[in-house]
Amino acid sequence: MNLLTQTKNTWCPGCTNFGILAAFKGAIEDLVKNNEIKTEEVVVGSGIGCHGKISDYLNLNSFCGLHGRIVPVLSGAKIANPNLKVIAFEGDGDAYAEGIEHLVHAAKRNIDLTLIVHDNQTFALTTGQFTPTSPKGFKGKSTPEGSPEEPFNPLFLMLSAGATFIARSYALEVKKTQEIIKEAIRHKGFSFIEIIQPCLSLNDTRDHYQKRIYWLNESRQKDNIDFAFEKIREWNDKVPLGIFYQINKKTYGDFN
Amino acid sequence: MTHVASTVLIGGQAGDGAKEAGINLGKLLATAGQEVFVSVDYPSVIKGGHIFSRISFSKEKIFSDYKKIDLLIAFNNESISFHQKELKKDGVIFDESCLPMTQITKEINAPAITRTSVALGATCYYFNLEIENLEKIFKEAFGEKAEINIKLAKKGYQYLKTKNFKQKPRRLKGSGLRPKASEKKKILIDGNQALALGLIKAGLNVYFAYPMTPATSILHFLAKKEKELGLKVVQPENEIAVINMAIGAAYTGQKVAVGTSGGGFDLMQEAMSLAGMAEIPLVIAVSQRPGPSTGVPTYTSQSDLRSTRFSGHGEFPRILLAPGDPEEAYLLGAQALNLAWEYQAPVIVLLDKHLSESLMTSFFDSSKIKIENGKIAHNPKDYKRFETTSDGISPMAFPGMKNVVVKATSYEHDEQGITTEDSQIIKEMQEKRFKKLQLLLKEQKSKETVKVYGDKKSKNIIVSWGSTKGAVLEAMKYLKKSVKFIQPLYLEPLDAEKIKNHFKGAKKIIDIEGNLTGQLASLIREKTGIEIENKILKYDSRPFEPIELAKKINELLS
Ligand SMILES: Cc1ncc(C[n+]2csc(CCOP(=O)(O)OP(=O)(O)O)c2C)c(N)n1
Ligand code: SF4
Numbered sequence: 001m002n003l004l005t006q007t008k009n010t011w012c013p014g015c016t017n018f019g020i021l022a023a024f025k026g027a028i029e030d031l032v033k034n035n036e037i038k039t040e041e042v043v044v045g046s047g048i049g050c051h052g053k054i055s056d057y058l059n060l061n062s063f064c065g066l067h068g069r070i071v072p073v074l075s076g077a078k079i080a081n082p083n084l085k086v087i088a089f090e091g092d093g094d095a096y097a098e099g100i101e102h103l104v105h106a107a108k109r110n111i112d113l114t115l116i117v118h119d120n121q122t123f124a125l126t127t128g129q130f131t132p133t134s135p136k137g138f139k140g141k142s143t144p145e146g147s148p149e150e151p152f153n154p155l156f157l158m159l160s161a162g163a164t165f166i167a168r169s170y171a172l173e174v175k176k177t178q179e180i181i182k183e184a185i186r187h188k189g190f191s192f193i194e195i196i197q198p199c200l201s202l203n204d205t206r207d208h209y210q211k212r213i214y215w216l217n218e219s220r221q222k223d224n225i226d227f228a229f230e231k232i233r234e235w236n237d238k239v240p241l242g243i244f245y246q247i248n249k250k251t252y253g254d255f256n
Numbered sequence: 257m258t259h260v261a262s263t264v265l266i267g268g269q270a271g272d273g274a275k276e277a278g279i280n281l282g283k284l285l286a287t288a289g290q291e292v293f294v295s296v297d298y299p300s301v302i303k304g305g306h307i308f309s310r311i312s313f314s315k316e317k318i319f320s321d322y323k324k325i326d327l328l329i330a331f332n333n334e335s336i337s338f339h340q341k342e343l344k345k346d347g348v349i350f351d352e353s354c355l356p357m358t359q360i361t362k363e364i365n366a367p368a369i370t371r372t373s374v375a376l377g378a379t380c381y382y383f384n385l386e387i388e389n390l391e392k393i394f395k396e397a398f399g400e401k402a403e404i405n406i407k408l409a410k411k412g413y414q415y416l417k418t419k420n421f422k423q424k425p426r427r428l429k430g431s432g433l434r435p436k437a438s439e440k441k442k443i444l445i446d447g448n449q450a451l452a453l454g455l456i457k458a459g460l461n462v463y464f465a466y467p468m469t470p471a472t473s474i475l476h477f478l479a480k481k482e483k484e485l486g487l488k489v490v491q492p493e494n495e496i497a498v499i500n501m502a503i504g505a506a507y508t509g510q511k512v513a514v515g516t517s518g519g520g521f522d523l524m525q526e527a528m529s530l531a532g533m534a535e536i537p538l539v540i541a542v543s544q545r546p547g548p549s550t551g552v553p554t555y556t557s558q559s560d561l562r563s564t565r566f567s568g569h570g571e572f573p574r575i576l577l578a579p580g581d582p583e584e585a586y587l588l589g590a591q592a593l594n595l596a597w598e599y600q601a602p603v604i605v606l607l608d609k610h611l612s613e614s615l616m617t618s619f620f621d622s623s624k625i626k627i628e629n630g631k632i633a634h635n636p637k638d639y640k641r642f643e644t645t646s647d648g649i650s651p652m653a654f655p656g657m658k659n660v661v662v663k664a665t666s667y668e669h670d671e672q673g674i675t676t677e678d679s680q681i682i683k684e685m686q687e688k689r690f691k692k693l694q695l696l697l698k699e700q701k702s703k704e705t706v707k708v709y710g711d712k713k714s715k716n717i718i719v720s721w722g723s724t725k726g727a728v729l730e731a732m733k734y735l736k737k738s739v740k741f742i743q744p745l746y747l748e749p750l751d752a753e754k755i756k757n758h759f760k761g762a763k764k765i766i767d768i769e770g771n772l773t774g775q776l777a778s779l780i781r782e783k784t785g786i787e788i789e790n791k792i793l794k795y796d797s798r799p800f801e802p803i804e805l806a807k808k809i810n811e812l813l814s
Contacts, residue, residue, distance in 0.1 A: 007675075048666070056675050061663070063504065064665035066666050072496070073500045074504055081655070101497070102493065104493075105497070253488075
């Protein structure tokens with residue numbers, strides 16, 4: 001089984017998206033080897049942006065949709081054929097700017113879908129403007145004097161919206177990311193993984209994050225919403241990674 | 257002019273039950289073998305306001321309701337002040353003063369709304385209709401509460417009879433009141449339900465919609481049928497989600513439709529173009545109401561022909577069908593789903609409030625509907641979703657099939673579905689998609705893409721589309737000169753050859769449509785080079801009225 005296509009990869013050399021691609025490929029290989037999923041039942045989808053090219057690189061059923069709209073496309077696929085395993089890749093521009101309403105509603109519905117956000121805190125493919133997660137003062141081409149807007153916290157939003165699996169990872173931590181992706185795909189319901197994905201060409205945040213990231217204790221109970229709220233709000237000096245929250249809840253369309 | 261039809265108008269406040277009473281009366285008349293047309297006129301309010309239903313009926317097939325009324329049933333004063341002037345010379349009014357509906361209802365402690373049944377009972381007496389037929393209709397409409405309504409209807413009937421109220425002289429009486437056993441089974445149904453039944457007949461699996469008048473009742477009707485038919489009916493967060501979900505569902509091989517009105521369709525534009533690029537089979541029902549913008553939500557219009565024809569950026573083939581009555585909505589609804597799958601393209605069915613929400617006695621010929629699945633790949637080797645073929649149509653495979661990878665994308669792509677910027681491939685793919693249109697144009701030759709009515713030899717030609725066809729057909733009953741009436745059902749691609757042939761030797765061509773800019777006329781000019789100078793256009797949000805329309809046509813033909 002070769003999970004990669006022959007397509008020439010056009011990400012910048014060293015782009016941290018390669019880390020996410022490797023982690024995802026590893027996760028699918030593990031799950032297939034373990035008979036947990038079948039490759040033909042996997043459908044990946046992506047938005048528009050650097051991250052979106054991942055559809056071309058994966059030798060799996062795929063749908064590269066419109067900017068910000070892949071969550072409804074894969075929701076429709078899942079509703080139509082509940083046997084499918086649907087996994088969406090979006091950029092932070094895709095997920096949090098253009099198509100944010102779909103995230104909130106997918107979480108609220110608890111549809112059985114995994115969403116992986118490549119958060120590089122910039123619109124990369126359009127050459128570096130601020131996004132909803134760029135820090136205040138972000139100097140991009142559309143905000144030469146610095147962005148006037150405060151960023152928002154997507155995990156906090158997802159928790160309020162009713163997501164039943166919420167995690168954060170770091171694109172350069174491939175092994176850990178792979179494990180989190182596996183857990184997210186295994187999870188029945190809406191699973192959300194935000195991956196900090198430094199853009200080496202336009203927003204290289206590696207130094208900033210490498211000093212601050214740490215992993216949450218994995219063996220703890222994950223259904224504690226107070227703990228999740230507290231950890232999700234930790235952001236400036238320390239940046240926690242791992243699964244913040246996971247609960248079991250009926251999924252959309254599963255009313256038996 | 258002698259009217260070929262009788263008309264009853266039932267008016268009241270929202271909450272008075274004027275609409276339901278109109279539909280029940282329509283059913284009663286249909287049961288009695290009449291051809292019936294019921295329109296409902298209501299403002300965008302939940303309580304209060306003035307609502308009326310208008311029921312025209314005749315022994316002959318009838319395609320529109322009429323303004324001049326034989327019987328006015330008034331549940332509020334506005335009904336009288338607004339509609340008294342529309343009474344025919346011998347027209348009568350049932351209001352509380354001549355028929356104490358409220359008092360009769362109170363006598364048996366029935367809820368206020370049931371006074372409509374007193375009125376319907378009295379109507380049976382007035383038109384000499386068999387009141388027994390009402391029982392069945394009430395049982396269907398009211399379930400357990402039917403008893404009380406039946407009782408009240410009988411009281412209404414008896415009240416007029418006791419008073420020896422003058423009955424309608426008998427054009428209606430006798431044989432006309434009973435359907436002959438040999439007659440086809442007709443139902444009284446509106447355009448939205450007809451469309452939904454057509455979609456179901458053609459194999460619909462999933463329906464997505466966000467509520468928007470006048471398309472909402474498709475959603476309601478299908479939602480009610482969800483369990484019975486094993487359908488999935490989904491109400492997503494907005495129209496952008498609606499169409500993207502529908503595209504995702506169709507990508508997995510399920511037959512999908514969505515429904516909306518102009519504003520919601522505007523939100524779908526980008527994904528409409530995606531459906532074109534990714535060659536997704538998808539039916540989009542667009543029921544028009546007057547715009548621009550929110551416009552007049554509960555009234556009618558034919559002003560979105562242009563915006564649907566040109567919807568979505570870039571160039572891609574799409575199909576646009578325009579039924580004019582429930583029978584056509586049923587057949588074209590089914591055809592739309594078939595065409596979507598045969599041509600792997602978005603198909604729009606254009607309706608409007610007057611078609612969507614008016615009821616008409618109709619016969620659905622399901623033998624005319626065959627399910628088409630299009631080209632499906634069976635056990636393909638090295639599957640390519642966008643494989644080049646001679647007719648431009650690539651075999652479809654779906655996720656879940658073994659040894660197959662199905663790639664779809666919004667980017668221009670190669671045969672496999674991988675993004676491309678290669679100029680040669682880009683050109684070939686664009687041509688591949690448009691080849692499908694060539695095929696369709698060829699296959700159209702054997703399809704009924706244009707309907708023709710009236711005197712086929714006449715040199716006076718009327719062209720119209722959608723629900724306005726109804727008023728035109730009625731108006732033709734009052735014309736002083738013969739006309740040939742042409743109604744294109746396929747607006748995209750328009751069968752220009754057929755239209756040109758019909759126009760050959762024409763002395764006068766009249767375009768009739770419900771918009772200000774003559775959108776069908778400009779489509780015809782674009783595709784045939786023929787400029788239609790005589791136009792009768794209506795853009796006051798109300799449908800054409802047959803007698804008024806006949807007058808205008810007669811003027812143009814004189
Ligand atoms: C409707 C629409 N608006 C704008 C664009 C242009 N556009 C392409 S990619 C992009 C931003 C991508 O940013 P992000 O989603 O963060 O992805 P990244 O490139 O950073 O991976 C934009 C605005 C588009 N394709 N579609
Ligand atoms: S611009 Fe940034 S995100 Fe895009 S490929 Fe280059 S490094 Fe990666």
